Structures are given as C-alpha cells and as structure tokens.
Amino acid sequence: MAAKLISLLIGYLFGTILTADLVVRKKTGKNVFEVGSGNPGMANVMRQFGFKAGALVLSGDLLKTIAAVLVTMLLFPKGAPVLRLYAVLGCTVGHNWPLWHRFRGGKGVATTCMGIFLYAPLLGLISDAIGMLVVFSTGYLPVGAVVITTLFAVLTFLFKGAEAGVLALVLAAIMFDRHLPGLIRVAKGEEKRNAQYFKKRSGKT
Template identity: 50%
Template sequence: MQRLLCLLVGYSCGCLLTGELVARLRTGRSASVLGTGNPGMANLAHELGLRWGLTVLLGDVGKTALAWSLCQLLFCPGLRTAGLWAGLGAVLGHNFPIWRRFQGGKGVAVTCTALILSAPLWGTLSCLLGLAVTLFTGYLPLGAVVIPTLFLLSVPAWGTAEVFLLALLLSVLMFSRHIRGLQRMIRGEEPRKFRRNQP
C-alpha cells in the first residue's frame, strides 16, 4: 500500500507539466503545437529561448523533488525506497498525464532528478556520462537512454533487488520514449545537436 501511495503522489506531481504552463503563458498555445510538440526543456528552449527552457527544467526538477521529499518524509525509514517509488510515479505522470490524454514528455529531467536524489553519487555519475555521450555524439536519444542504463548497471554494487527493479522500470520507460529517435539514429535520419558541421 505504501508503494502504491508513493506512486500516486509521484504521478500527481509529475502531471504538472511545466512546459505546458510556460508555453501557454508565453504564446497562448499548447506546447503540443510548438516544435516537436514535446513539453520538455529541449523543445521549449529551442522554440522560446534558453531562459524559458531552463524554467521548464527547474519546474521538472522541482516537482520530482517535491514528490520524492513528501514520500521520504511520510514513509521512510519504513519504506527505504519511498523516494524512488515516488520518482517512478513522477516519470509516469510526466510521460503520461491523464489530463492531456496521456500525451506528455520524455521524462529525461524527471528521471535524472529521481536517480540523483535516490543515489547522489551513482545518479550524478550516470547523468554526467549520459551528458558526455550526448555532447560527443550529438544524439539526444542516445544520451538519454545511457543515463538510466548506467545507473541500472551500478545497482548490484550498492543497492537491493527492489532498487534494481525500479531502476529497470525507469530504463524501460526511457527506452520506450526514445525508441523512435534511436531508430532514426540507426537509419541516419536523426539530427545531431551540439556538434559543428564537419568540413
């Protein structure tokens, strides 16, 4: 029951799409009609500018931290994985918000926040390595899926079976949201970012 409550708290917080709020305030339109239609930092930064992209990022980090903190306060130490369950719920809410017909974001910032809060060392290392992959290759989908995968691989060294299961679910969610981008990357159709054109 505690795990379900953590999921529900996380889902409720995750459904608060900062990108949608910023898009409506700035343009009067839904984020779904801007750029790629994704209510995440990358799309909003591209369409509205870096300042508003960072605002979306802060909102996504904040709502995940709120869910994580509430569940840690309410259910820990009885449920030591309360924060990570809340993080999983926040990712589900962000990716599949019920009020938006389950059409949400891709959950990169939310996932990163949940991982860092749950295991600061391994979460931060995974996020930094994922960022490095993105900057080196220019492929956002590749860097995104690397993050939870590296975290998952680290869990046997320090975590429990339950933590491993939660990390696996977060990895599956990330892959599911980026599978099309990965397929385009394999076909050579995915645009590269952060890289200069080669002469």
C-alpha cells in the first residue's frame, strides 16, 4: 500500500509542473490562465502562439509523465508493474488539479496518452491510435480523448486484471469529466472541429 501511495505522490508532484504556464510566462510575462481559453494545455498555447510553442508544451507534458514513471520504477525496481499506472494517475491528477495553482489545471490528455503507453505499450498504442483516428475522422478532440481512455479501461480489465482496470476506469472518468463541456457542445453542434480548434488567431506570431 505504501508503494502505491508513494507512486501516486511522485506522479502528482511531477504533474503539477504546468509546462504551458512556463512557456507562456517566458513569452509574455503573464500566467497561462490569462491567455486565450485559460486552459494550461498544448491546444490553447498553440492557438495563441503557434506550432513551436504548442510543441514545447506537449513535449514538457510528455516528459514529466515519463519522469514520474521512471522515478517510480527506480524507487521500486521490484515493484508490480501496476505501480507505473499509479504514477500515471497521480501525474494526471496533478496536471488537472495542481496544488500550486489553486487546483486550476488542464485536461490531462498528454499525460494520460503517454502514461497508458508507458504502462502497457500495446494496449496504450491501440487506444491512442484509435482515439486519434476518431479525432481525425470526426474532427472533435473531446470525443477522441474520451474514446482513448474508455477503450483503454476495457482492454485493461480484460488483459491486466481488476486493480489496473479500476485505475484505468478512474482515468477514463477524469477524462470524461474534463471534456464534458466539450461533449455537450458536440451534441449541440457548437464545438469547433479540429482544424478550427488549432487555427491561430489572425495577427498572432
């Protein structure tokens, strides 16, 4: 039990490092919550400042997830593989509800997509790939994000057991919660499609 709690904590601490905020502060001196939609994620930063800035945010979010899993593996070299999933869950929770930012955070798409791949490469790759296909075919990011975690939860229950399945289900619930407003907009026909979502505003560099 102690190893699981420590893995969660390690993940949480890494997750609270909001790469988007660091990039925006470097570029503007403002915090990310004052820019665009206020979401500290790749999409918001890319919309406001272009591809390079968005790529930096994405890279940082992926790297902090990798770091959380690696530190967990180093601390518990003989620990069960499910400890990696605890670290991934902690990282996503930290990214979405960071203590240092009054629990205002992102949506955890990058941390989750990288994390499930690190825990179960084949299942994660299948889930990520199908989710991306959904995004490309429908044009809706919220739908693809929810598909990724829902599919991964089903596959994890089938092939990795109940404990890992429950953790995957929690990740799916978090993803659904963070994207619920977007899903409602999709249902109403009000959600921007992928190309519009990443389109830079005129005059931005």
